Amino acid sequence: MAIVKMNKFSLFLFRDRKEELLQSLQEFEGVQFINLQNEIDNDELSFLQADSESKKASEFETELSKVKFCINILDDYIEKESAIEALKKGKKALTFKELQYKAKRTNWTEVYDELKNKDNMLTTLKNEKTKLESEIQSLTPWSSFDSSFEELDRMKLCKGYIGTIPTSRVDSLREELSSGVPYSYLEVISEEKNDSNILIVYYAKMHEQAEEIIKSNGFSKVDFNYKGRPNEIIERLTERIKQNEKEQKEVVESIKEYKNRLEDLQLVYEYFNNQVIKAKACENFLKSEKIIVLQGWVSAENSVLLEESVEKVCGEYYYIDFKDAEDEENVPIELRGNAFTEPFHGITEMYSLPSYREVDPTPVLSIFYVLFFGMMLSDAGYGLVLTVGTLIALKVFKLDKAKRNFLKLFCYLGLSTVFWGFIYGGFFGDALGSGFGLNIKYFNNPLIDPKNDLMTVLGMSVVFGLIHIYIGLGMKAYVLAKNKKYMDIVYDVVTWYVAVTGLILLVGKSMLPGVPPILGKVLTIAGLIGLLLTQGREADSIGGKIGGGVYGLYGITSYVGDLVSYSRLLALGLATGFIATAFNLMVNLATKGMIKSGNPILFIIGLILAVVMFTFLHVFNIGINALGAYVHTSRLQYLEFFGKFYEGGGKKFSPFKPDEKFINIKNER
Template structure:
């Protein structure tokens, strides 16, 4: 399989049928709506007449998501088994649409939002009360009302704090003043709370003494003693706690309404996506025009569904030819169609970049080489078996979304070559099996040679794919400079190595002349094809200098050997550690320890194999032929997070 061949299509209907058409297209999930504003202009054409408030559904969707996220904090604990085996309810698009009561859902959302705001307000009030309690608590030893002290006519009384330094210098200086009486109320490591009393006639002297000792006056806003004020605040704090508990109980009682909000969120999202698609059309008073893309193989299905949904005169389907300009500008969306085994490996291609419409889908080759690389880097039958078991259970038990299911299937497929290579290496959880074709630790050199041979084949295939692409475009100079020349050098390398190993000098001579001719061609072809011969010569020499990058590419493949050996060696080390433990420990805590260590080593091996295999694909393989830059095919989306739509294929 390959890149799906696309068909450009235009749909014309009356504005009154616009919502119905979008609903049908969203259910089918096989057409991408294009933005006509980029291509058509006209004074008599307007955007989106019937969708003045298209953003309302997006806002409702976002509010619903926030409410669900908030409610999840108050749901009852669910066992791990229940979480894993939980299934989304199944519905059709029509059933979902009919089950959502907008007013009821909005009322629930507003109720939760009001309770959330109420709880936030209570928490803010309680924090304010607790801050006041913290400030008053230090003064609880003061047995009189602070306001009554500061209101005395015969004495000037000040309440405040002074710094508490190491030797209480400021306190002692203030206390030594003969015109001032000082009473310590509290002391901590930072400050001392004091009551300062003086006669009104010494007000200026008092102020000077207080300033010299960094006195900070405290203003009490309470008409009771600090202790009484503290207790009053405590009662207020307890009441706020009770109020918050009532709000929390109300939120817990609303857990039964989560399903209603979830369905509404699904519906609001679907409507918002239709509204976004509606903005891409052109409308006048008589007609609405949509343009889009559909797979050629699904044109018949599209026409059939529209004929069954609309009367003959209600809609027109116009098929258009794809222009070269649209292909060159990468306007044609890309949809990959591959077999069940290859399809999960499309995500590797997508991570790098989708192919453009002018080239071939490399996913088949990616699948073959990625499985081989991953298996060699894992290199253990036990880890492969655990990967198989874990992914098998996940696929059978869990309700996985399409993306998650594709990733788990990806891991499940990789488990098979991993087990095969593990058997070839004779390794299971770092234990050497009584059989095996090659022992990585003892035959490291042999394994390195195998890795380099695999790398040779990998690069060879990449160059062949580049030649095919350039020849198809009739770009003969690029076909030689980027493909044939380097392929000839690689063939010469293989012949030369074979000649040395077999002791046949003529093969070495043949390899030498092939290499010389290929190198000369790499230098001269740019000279002949360039208007400026000098510049062409420089380009040719620079191209030939690229041989150094090929040396680096070959070295990169030694990681197939290195990571395979390291994973097995670490697993073996953990096993040795287990055997030297005292017997009582070995068969108690030691069992748990070895399981944890082996799982940890498996995780490291999985991560290394996943990343480094991808690196070999992206750099050493795609770098030889792949352009990418394609734009993904995007039909009108559905959410399907809380419900599985039976009549809608997930994308």
């Protein structure tokens, strides 16, 4: 339950062993490389140059993109299994060697060529359909034109045109043609918004006069490269669209036939993706004509195993050196916990990982997180739903480590909620008390009734908060001692303990009759003087030291604010109970009359309605209040607790290992 101790290693080996070593280290899953190429200007490394496998990485990425194309096109068209079934089934597990063996034996390039051809066919058909639909759209306004387009061109004595004109100019054009071009003809074929589609016919010998009138009225000619009447052309195009859709469906069905190849393609994807990762890892290394130099981090407990892996590949022809990680180095952080604390690592990581010189706060955080969440949700029925639901999910579904830890987290939180629910007498609100007339004695008179014992619950909340804050200060003392800053423990921890304790004794003297009143005054004065003398100690000038000390005294108000902040343990607990009770009242008001009517049909309807309303309303309340408890419990950890000692800023240990998108890679160690 701590930050894993890290070793820094430097490794020299012959270049011809690099590929095999990278394979071994990827399977080892326990080293994080340091980018030595950032230090290539160092005089000690001047005889080396940057290593790279960019050409190989590019080739693998090209192959990877082809496999990804196959997977994506199959995902688009084949029927997917439900999310529930996928969770039950889980990912397939293979060793890295098994993955390589299966991937290399898969004839995926043939599948790619065939799917690529089918995709091109689909693209061609879709483009054709789009073009046909566009042509139909442009022809539709002319569908009532009862002549073929070519007949307009065949006229010898006359000229005929179709086109568009603003609707407002139709009458004007008609009048001008009638007076200026004898025996001309204008017909409105259709109208669209502000434009009209028209036909104009006139004697060919009057072309110049007609052309001038037409242009002056904003007439725009329309030319269609078709033969036949518009309605006949539309019918032909519509028929071709139907045929096109049929052909598309046939291509899609032929793509679906490759469903049984999807798993093979996923294996090939994993193989090439990990080859890319392996090739890009070389960008961290340096090389000479014959050797490769690499550096990285490994946990102290895995150092011997690492050397054994290197020796297995290189025999005697290598050199490796291990050094303990120094606090000032940017050491990657790996947290290690037991079965209880490990699910809470995600809570710590959401804020920030600790630096290497700090302490892992998760063991303490986990205890208070469970305690506070239960107090906030505080309904035994809701807790049972969380606990049973997560246990079933853990049993039924095959989940990865992160998802299992998330469910375990809410299982623990559910158990705490059950505990506090029984303390407060809440079980789906007052469902077992007076809510539905069950009147179970304990739930009408619980150990602590928040509605009637507000001050008791508030006092508990403040006491828990004070303990939380004091432990935070204690952890600060531990970190300072770890870093051998012993006097800072006195200045930055002991003084606050004394000042805060004194103020509490001073303010709460009426509730602590056994404590001498003078003790609170003495501790308060001593603590405040200590803060005044020490909080500005890092300033250079006397004025700065005094100012820093005075400002440090102001920090006492933040402790008061922190203690008040723990009142949310009361507020959210009350909110959950009151809302649940209100929902029970709503169910009663809506269904009680039907259930007690004596009419069998009304009884059944009322009972069904009651169950539906009860389920829906309480599921809603669980969701809203569990989210609220999660957020506010996290806030108490991040601000009130972490604020007393925690700096964070650590970078997560990211080992060189296989990526696992579609399968789980089994470690052979």
